[in-house]
Amino acid sequence: MADASRTATLHHVPDASLEHEPLPTEQVLAGSPTAGILELEDLAGCGVGVWEMTPGTATDVEAEEVFVVLSGSARVDFLDAQDTVEQSLELTAGDLVRLRAGQRTVWAVRETLRKVYLSA
Template sequence: MPGLALELEDLPAEEVVAGAPQAAAAELGSLGGVDYGVWEMTAGTATDVEADEVFVVLSGSATVTIAEAGGHAGRVLELGPGSLVHLWAGEESVWEVHSPLRKVYFTPAG
């Protein structure tokens, strides 16, 4: 998947905190009620509201700050190749990408 070409696009201005990050995603398929794909973001800082997701970082590095929500404690995640993360729907996050981050993600189908 590192060789998979993605068409990066600017993030919406209201999500950008610093820099000029771009992002892209490619849904690759589904298996047993789970969708999977690849997502990438270039260096910069942006906000997001998460969906239910498990992902593994393939390349790059980032610091993700997640606010306390829905009974889940806030946390700060230092991401690099091999990081395995579970995000819950509705969590508010700030992604500070240090070097282009690429992950493979798994979400409930639908």
């Protein structure tokens, strides 16, 4: 019998099924975005999964995370203590992004954004 801790795992994430829920109303700035998440693995204490958000604009407070955009497009604004945008990133398929815990962001999704992430 094979040791399960030593076997490979395959997940086809571009078309994995995600159950969506509306974002909390206090986070939504425009539109009616929904988000879905599929947690896939635990890797030495880091969560690995797939997340996506439908078009709209919403705020968030980030965790320690690295992600790769699989599909879609969005702009992420990073806010300073005075709610002023200090940096913006335009995201499209293939982009790799590092988020820091506690960063306050505004996600403006134009085309449903799907990413695979590693998060502590």
